[in-house]
Amino acid sequence: MTTVKFGLSTTFNCGYLADKQEQLLIYIDEKSLSPVIYSALQSKGFRRSESHVYRPHCENCNACQSIRLPVHNFKIKSSQKRVLNKARDFSVNLSNTVSDKYYPLFEKYINTKHLDGVMYPANQAQLDSFVKCDWMDKVFIELRDQDKLIAVAICDVTPDSLSAVYTFYDPDYFKYSLGTLMILQQINITKQLDKKWLYLGYYIEDCEKMNYKTRFLPYQVRRNDIWFEVD
Numbered sequence: 001m002t003t004v005k006f007g008l009s010t011t012f013n014c015g016y017l018a019d020k021q022e023q024l025l026i027y028i029d030e031k032s033l034s035p036v037i038y039s040a041l042q043s044k045g046f047r048r049s050e051s052h053v054y055r056p057h058c059e060n061c062n063a064c065q066s067i068r069l070p071v072h073n074f075k076i077k078s079s080q081k082r083v084l085n086k087a088r089d090f091s092v093n094l095s096n097t098v099s100d101k102y103y104p105l106f107e108k109y110i111n112t113k114h115l116d117g118v119m120y121p122a123n124q125a126q127l128d129s130f131v132k133c134d135w136m137d138k139v140f141i142e143l144r145d146q147d148k149l150i151a152v153a154i155c156d157v158t159p160d161s162l163s164a165v166y167t168f169y170d171p172d173y174f175k176y177s178l179g180t181l182m183i184l185q186q187i188n189i190t191k192q193l194d195k196k197w198l199y200l201g202y203y204i205e206d207c208e209k210m211n212y213k214t215r216f217l218p219y220q221v222r223r224n225d226i227w228f229e230v231d
Contacts, residue, residue, distance in 0.1 A: 025057035039158035109168040161197035
């Protein structure tokens with residue numbers, strides 16, 4: 001049996017639930033992380049932030065639940081088909097490198113959509129924190145309106161999954177529901193790469209900002225160390 005070392009962070013204010021304190025269980029083992037190891041940790045509810053891998057470990061609170069989509073069983077809704085149809089003239093491109101066009105779009109997105117968020121005002125270091133991780137394979141899903149970059153989804157790539165890290169888009173394209181569109185694109189790319197799962201991070205039932213993650217069926221959430229499927 002392999003022993004793996006973890007450490008506990010100090011407690012800090014929860015970024016999602018008011019009046020709650022958060023604590024993290026962090027991977028601190030001497031064995032270097034890799035996409036293979038991360039895949040195993042993801043299946044246990046862990047998530048990457050920069051080069052660190054963590055899982056919420058909060059006293060008297062289990063609100064954060066890992067959520068993932070079994071993409072080959074995905075059942076598209078009529079409303080989601082309409083989103084795809086509306087964007088039929090846009091093009092999708094995969095890249096393994098960061099473009100210098102990303103930051104201006106990222107800055108516009110944060111400074112327009114998240115004026116009340118912890119990331120406002122945007123800065124280059126924030127974007128760097130999503131893309132810089134030496135041990136992880138990444139893919140960037142780019143959406144363009146002709147030659148204009150209008151959305152980017154940053155994804156980690158493991159042997160069995162894509163994991164959504166962060167998505168940003170041009171707020172001027174509000175009518176195209178780009179947030180929904182980019183998850184649909186991630187589902188399609190996950191299938192094309194013959195991966196089983198699309199991980200969407202954490203879901204909190206009482207956090208309205210996270211409700212969009214349950215609009216893609218079926219999905220699985222991890223509760224009490226067991227994955228439960230909802231369809």
